[in-house]
Structure formats: structure tokens, C-alpha cells
Ligand SMILES: Nc1ncnc2c1ncn2[C@@H]1O[C@H](COP(=O)(O)OP(=O)(O)OP(=O)(O)O)[C@@H](O)[C@H]1O
């Protein structure tokens with residue numbers, strides 16, 4: 075089987091906070107149509123990687139590139155880097171250098187969406203409003219940057235209907251349709267997690283970065299979440315980059331796993347390969363490589 | 376309640392009352408119990424006022440007992456009963472909410488006629504000018520600041536700066552170039568918006584308290600410039616003889632070509648008052664209308680989203696700097712409109728009119744009204760500004776407290792008192808629920824508890 079074309083390419087990513095190296099020379103590839111999992115013990119630097127990809131942090135070093143459309147766009151990578159520009163857009167595809175873009179353009183132009191480890195909803199706005207805020211950029215254009223919208227001119231009404239339709243689609247998929255008019259802050263925890271995913275999907279991303287989406291969910295909700303993530307991959311042409319602590323989720327749905335420990339990549343491969351990797355087990359158990367077997371015996375693996 | 380429970384309550388009430396009595400006694404002895412008076416020889420003597428002291432302490436004890444024996448149990452009973460009645464109360468509230476706005480608008484449109492009918496020609500000047508116009512200016516300012524503070528969640532303590540920019544723009548341009556009020560009104564608004572953007576650029580990266588302090592400083596800078604740039608602004612002396620708005624070119628004066636003469640009426644300043652009233656009413660309604668429309672557009676939702684969570688906004692592709700700037704600019708523009716109207720109405724402006732006190736009053740209106748609620752802001756403006764004006768009417772108090780008693784001097788005290796009471800009673804302002812901008816099946820108000828105030 076030929077590997078799917080690369081969607082996201084991270085090279086030599088390093089992020090330092092003062093003396094602390096949170097991410098150290100990390101490189102990996104996320105492929106189109108795949109679910110790529112990023113795992114590692116607490117404080118390994120996973121969220122920091124997300125923050126670098128989505129433009130919230132400017133990496134100390136490294137290159138983060140995303141391609142839309144044709145895989146041939148990858149040929150532009152070196153010229154673009156040398157030119158010092160942040161993107162090339164052709165009719166058949168586009169290439170973006172995320173480390174050069176401010177956070178809101180990463181979402182708006184490079185179409186990389188994210189959720190947060192500690193949920194960030196607009197809690198005083200209704201579920202539906204949350205989903206409309208996510209469609210800000212296209213709606214803003216349709217309202218003529220508010221000038222036509224105020225006067226009720228132009229195609230704003232049509233654009234808003236389309237936006238509501240998209241919101242309804244995601245509410246259906248996440249099982250929130252009956253709570254559409256309730257404030258987001260009043261939803262139970264599991265529903266808030268799903269709403270955050272629905273909201274980031276309303277930005278039409280090519281890559282969705284989920285930061286511990288299963289944290290705090292019960293087994294039933296967690297199973298439903300797996301279904302949702304799989305359907306995002308299979309039916310919406312959106313690839314997924316997933317941070318997760320729950321190994322059952324990771325092993326079940328991901329196509330590719332990358333393991334971080336103290337900011338360094340220690341494994342990269344299929345779920346099965348990673349699960350049996352000595353280094354990974356050592357990192358998770360918190361012991362040196364050569365003591366793994368003794369430790370495994372101790373915890374009964 | 377069981378007898379044991381009742382006696383426990385009574386004991387607790389007595390204990391509270393005793394504590395309050397002690398505190399009141401301690402505070403009031405130096406403040407009220409002792410008084411320094413000058414006797415005939417010009418020497419200071421210390422006099423005691425025990426009866427007054429003890430009666431005040433008794434009042435405090437009475438209030439404490441009333442609270443713990445009557446009010447607190449009543450509140451508790453009501454809280455226990457509340458969930459059952461909620462549905463009807465909610466429906467009533469919604470029905471009232473729906474009917475309130477049209478009725479209120481009809482009332483303010485009919486207000487000059489009503490006042491003519493009720494208090495006649497002479498009495499109306501006061502009601503239309505002192506009450507109507509004055510209140511509407513603050514309603515308009517409240518609406519404008521509400522966009523910045525209530526919707527976008529940016530605490531702006533220097534809003535009066537834009538009011539001043541609008542006023543001086545109109546005054547200077549009208550005097551220098553003789554443009555008419557209606558030409559300069561949009562121009563003054565645009566200049567204020569421009570200053571909003573100029574201020575916004577450097578400060579919008581600040582958040583919360585820092586933003587508040589810098590906007591406060593900006594307001595003061597504008598005022599100091601107005602004071603010290605004497606060649607242009609005439610400093611403390613201010614600008615007088617500002618041209619008044621005309622009725623399609625017909626001035627409101629006693630001349631032969633004036634409004635009254637043209638229409639064969641007897642001259643009265645009332646006509647100008649009514650004209651100005653309708654101008655500011657139209658401006659306030661325009662502001663309200665634009666704000667209502669903006670709230671339902673993506674920009675308005677982005678403002679509210681910004682107040683709720685700025686980081687989430689950025690993750691959804693919203694340019695937060697541009698969004699904050701539009702909120703600042705549009706809020707400033709409405710402030711500028713109000714300012715140029717103010718200058719045109721007064722005919723005279725000076726830096727005295729644009730002190731921090733004004734910013735604080737406008738902010739208090741927004742906060743008391745309930746952040747983000749236009750109806751709340753309008754009600755709060757009526758209560759605060761109307762209340763201040765009403766204090767002037769309380770002349771009968773002079774016969775109670777003596778000749779030199781001036782009720783208006785107690786304005787700030789009463790303001791403060793009213794604010795404390797309202798904040799206890801309704802910590803999120805008079806209208807604390809948020810009206811969603813869009814709905815799928817049913818419009819449900821969002822409880823104020825979930826709505827954030829923003830953090831800069
Ligand atoms: N803004 C920051 N400033 C300073 N240090 C930071 C910052 N963000 C993260 N760190 C540090 O970087 C390291 C990696 O943190 P990160 O949040 O990426 O870990 P994580 O893998 O997501 O952990 P968890 O599983 O607990 O979410 C930690 O030591 C953290 O303290």
C-alpha cells in the first residue's frame with residue numbers, strides 16, 4: 075500500500091521557555107486522511123507542539139508546513155522558505171508555513187483548527203451562536219464587512235442560512251441538536267467537549283488538532299467520541315491530529331502514533347509497533363530502558 | 376417553625392443586633408456623639424449629642440432585627456418556593472420584555488406633546504430640555520459605551536474623550552467654516568472614530584486593568600490638551616457662540632426670519648427645545664437600531680465571543696485586534712455624535728464638561744443597566760440622570776433641613792447609595808439576562824451567571 079500524501083510536515087521543531095526545552099528537535103509527518111496520535115507522559119510537550127502548529131507560540135526553531143490540494147505543492151517548500159514568505163497559493167493547491175503565520179490566519183487560511191485541553195467555549199452564548207462565531211470569516215465577507223449587512227443588502231441572508239445549515243449538520247452529528255438554543259456553559263461536560271469539536275469543524279479545516287478530547291468522558295461518551303472522530307476522518311476530508319492519554323482510544327482509532335518524552339520524539343509508527351516499543355513503555359512507567367522488564371513484572375504487564 | 380427553631384433564630388438575631396449596635400456605637404461616637412462648636416467668645420467647646428447618638432444606634436438595631444427576623448426568613452421562604460412559580464414568572468417577564476420596547480419608544484416620541492398637554496407651554500421647557508434632552512444624551516452615550524464595555528468586554532474609562540472630540544470638532548468646524556450641524560454631525564462622528572482607532576492601536580494589546588488605566592489616561596490627556604492648546608481651543612474659557620442647528624436653514628431665534636416668525640407663531644425657546652429633542656431622540660434610536668443590527672451580524676457575535684474567550688476567538692480565525700478596533704471605533708463614533716449634539720445644544724463648551732466624572736457616570740449607566748443590554752442602559756440613564764435632575768425639584772426639603780440645604784449636593788452620595796443597593800439586589804445590573812442573537816427553535820434568554828464580563 076502506498077502511503078497517503080503528507081498534509082502536515084513538522085521539521086526540527088524546538089520550543090524553549092527560558093532554560094526549559096519543552097520541545098526538542100521534533101520532526102514528524104501527518105498524512106491526509108489519517109488520524110495521527112501524539113502521546114506521551116504529562117509535561118512531555120504535546121500541548122506545546124499544538125500551540126506551535128496553530129500559531130499560538132512562535133517556535134524557537136523549526137519549520138511547520140501544510141499543503142492543500144495537490145501533493146506537488148511540496149516542491150515549493152524550499153523556494154518558499156528561502157523567499158521568506160508565508161504561503162504560495164495556486165489554483166490546484168496551496169502551501170503554508172505555519173510558523174510564520176499569526177494564530178488567526180492559521181485557522182482562517184491554512185485551515186488548521188484546534189480544540190483546547192481545558193475547554194474554551196463561549197459559555198454565555200448559545201450552542202448555535204458558538205457554531206456561528208466559528209464561521210466568522212466567510213460570514214464577514216458575505217456581510218460586506220458589516221456595511222451591507224446593516225442595511226440588509228447583498229447576499230448576507232443567504233450566507234447566514236447556509237451557515238445555520240452547516241451548524242445544524244454538526245449539531246446533528248454531535249447529538250446536540252436539541253440543545254441548540256441553550257447556553258454553552260450550561261451543557262454537561264461531555265457535551266461541551268463535543269461542542270468544541272463541532273465548533274472547530276465549522277471552520278472547514280483540513281487538519282483538526284484535538285487536545286485530549288476524551289479527558290473526563292465516561293466509557294459510553296468515549297466510544298461515541300471515537301465514532302465522531304472516525305466519521306470526521308472518513309466523511310469530511312479532514313485529517314486529525316490527536317493528543318490523548320486514554321490508550322484505548324489511541325490504539326483503537328489512530329493510524330499512526332508519535333510518542334514524545336521530555337520534548338523528544340522517542341517512537342513513531344503504527345499503534346501496534348509503538349505499543350511494544352521498549353522506550354515507550356519505559357517512558358510511561360518512568361524507568362530506564364534496561365529496567366523495563368522488572369518494572370513490567372512488578373505492575374503485572 | 377418549631378419553638379426550638381424559633382428561639383434559636385431569636386437568639387441569633389439578638390446576637391447580630393448586639394454586634395451591629397457595638398459597631399454603630401463605635402463609629403458614631405466620634406462622628407455624631409461629639410460635636411465641636413464655637414461659643415460666643417470664639418472658643419471651641421466639645422458638646423455631646425447623646426440623644427441623637429442613641430436614636431441612630433437604635434435605628435441600626437431595628438434594621439438588624441428587621442432583617443434577621445422578617446426579611447431573611449421571607450427570602451428563604453421565597454427561595455424555597457421559587458422553582459414552582461418560575462415558569463409563569465418567566466412567561467410574564469418575556470411578555471413584558473416584548474411589549475416594553477415599543478411602548479417605551481411610543482412614549483418618548485409622544486413625550487413633548489404629553490408634557491405640553493400636562494404642564495403647558497411654560498412648564499414644558501424644563502421637562503423637555505432638562506429632562507428629555509439631558510437624559511437622551513446619556514442614553515446615547517450609554518449605548519455607545521455599551522458596545523465597547525458591554526458587548527466587547529473592553530473596560531474603557533476614558534470614553535468622555537470621544538464625547539469631547541465630537542463636541543470640539545463640531546464647535547471648531549462650525550465656527551471656522553460655517554458648515555451646518557447636519558453636515559458636521561457625520562464628520563464629528565468620523566473624527567471621534569478616528570481617535571478611537573488611534574487610541575486603540577497601541578492599547579488594545581493590553582488587557583483588563585491595564586487597558587482601563589490607559590484609557591483613563593487617554594481621557595485625561597484629551598482634556599489637558601483642550602485646556603492647554605489655547606490658540607485653538609481657548610483653554611479653560613471654552614468656546615462660545617457655537618452655531619445652533621437650524622430647521623432646514625431657518626434659525627430658532629426671535630428675528631423676522633426666525634422659525635416662530637416664519638410659521639406665524641409667537642417666539643418661544645420651546646420650539647428649539649422640541650426640535651433638539653427630536654434630533655437627539657433620532658440619534659439615540661439610530662444608535663440602538665445600528666447596535667441591534669450589529670449584534671446579529673458576524674461582527675457583533677465576534678465582539679461578544681471576544682468578551683467570552685479571546686483565545687478561542689483566535690483559534691477560530693477571528694482577527695481580535697481588528698475586532699476590538701471596530702468596537703472602539705464604533706463606540707467612539709456614537710460618542711462623537713453625542714458630543715457634537717451637546718455642543719450644538721449648549722452653544723458653549725469648555726473642558727469642564729469633559730471630566731473623568733462624565734466617563735464614570737456613563738460607565739455607571741452601562742454597569743447598572745446590565746452589561747450588553749440596551750433596555751437596561753436606557754432605564755439606568757433615566758434613573759440616574761432623571762434622578763439627578765429631580766433632586767433640583769426637591770425644594771421642599773429646604774423647609775425640613777433649613778435654608779442652606781441643597782439637595783443637588785447630595786447627588787454623588789445618593790448615586791453611590793443607589794449603586795450599592797442595586798449591586799446587592801441585582802449584581803449583574805437591572806437586565807442581567809442576555810438575549811441570544813439567533814435561535815433554531817426557541818429564543819431562550821441566557822442567564823447572566825454564564826455570561827462573562829470580559830477581561831480587556
Ligand atoms: N507558556 C509556557 N511558559 C513556560 N513553560 C511552559 C509553557 N507552556 C508549557 N510549558 C512547559 O513546557 C512543558 C511541556 O508542557 P505541555 O503543556 O506541552 O505538556 P503536555 O505534554 O501537554 O502535558 P499534559 O499531558 O499534562 O497536558 C511543561 O514543563 C510546561 O511546564
Ligand SMILES: [Mg+2]
Nearest residue numbers: 120121122191
Ligand atoms: Mg497538554
